[in-house]
Amino acid sequence: MARTFAIGDLHGGKKALIQVLERIDLKPEDTLIFLGDYVDGWSDSANTVTYLIKLARQNSCIFIRGNHDDLAQKWLEGGEMNEKWLEHGGQSSIDAYRTFTHEQIEDHIQFFKDTLNYYRHDNRLFVHAGFTNLHGPDYEYSDKGFYWDRTLWEMALAMDPSIKPGDMFYPKRLAHFDEIFIGHTPVTRIGKTTPVNKANIWNVDTGAAFKGPITAIDVITKEIVQSDPVHTLYPDEQGRN
Template sequence: MSRSIAIGDIHGGLKALIQLLEKIEVTPEDELIFLGDYVDGWSDSANVVTYLIDLAKQNTCIFLRGNHDDLTHRWLATGELNEKWLEHGGQSSIDAYRNFSSEEIEAHIEFYNQMLNYYVDKKNRLFVHAGFTSQHGPEQEYHETGFYWDRTLWEMALSLDKNIEPGDTNYPKRLQIFDEIFIGHTPVTRINEEAPVKRANIWNVDTGAAFKGKLSALEVNTKEIWQSDPVFKLYPEEEGRN
């Protein structure tokens, strides 16, 4: 039976990704939905992209655009340097690309170009890196940057009264559009959680792989969870984005 598996923010942790996929025992029948932020963190940022390009030749993969992917893409394509990006993991991506050929870099730029801002499956489930702000849904979003920068969707879910029901007149309109929403971007370690967390109808699959956390995956039908070792233990000589 085929599975749909959402995978959280990787941030250059290729060793964790390989370990995670081995635990999942991925088959070509599985749909893999990557929630973005493949780069900026551990030393394998560029190698993660190479690995994902190859993986997509054998498996059905959906690649969503994360804010770190957008910043790295801008640097690769135009040389644009953002000081905040450099402070938050960008230097690790610059270092990771130093020994890549121009042909390899062009292949990576094409990979970044083809990323999706969001994905809605046949069961009316939304997959997006960060969120969206329009009450009419992501197709009505005014600025596409919200898809990979917005935190208000998750912050809203965290602030909701746990007793409020979807049919309540005060239930947020953004949360009524989709049956479920799967995001990354904001590590659940910020609320002292170590595994994917559900609030309202939103599942957050970012478990802090860029810092002291693990890389996580969630089967979106059964809600089975897999996790790597804490990523920093796989890169003991590095600091990641700590």
């Protein structure tokens, strides 16, 4: 039976991604929905994108745009960079692309251009960070919120768990979907290393850029499959400490 997995932030951890795909025993009929942030972290940032491009030739893959992907694309296209980006993983991507040819870089730019701000399927939403418009993501005023905004997750964390769909105070943003899968804000910030479910949101960013693993979650069964902590696969590197 075909399965659909949502996969959290990668941050250049190609070795860990390969582990996850081996551990889920990936089949050609399976669908993979990647929640963004493919680069900026470990030394395999550019190699991770190359791997994803090849993976999409054998499996149905949906690639959501992350904030780090947006920043990397801007640098690849026109050299745009800033100190904040360099401090938060951008330098690892710059270093990773030093040996890439012009043709390879053009392929990667196209990969980033083709990423989606969000993806809907079976009344589920898949987005890197969130959205702010009460009427839903189709009414968002700016694309940046999809891969930068943290308020959707912050709201879910602060909610009284007794408030259910249909209640007067249930947030209108959440009512548009049965489930929402996000990344962007590592659950390690609240002391977790597995996906966290709050209200109807599943946060699948398990801190791969820092001391956590890469995670895949079956969107139907909620089976969780994880890599080893990514930093253990890159013992000579600092990551985003």
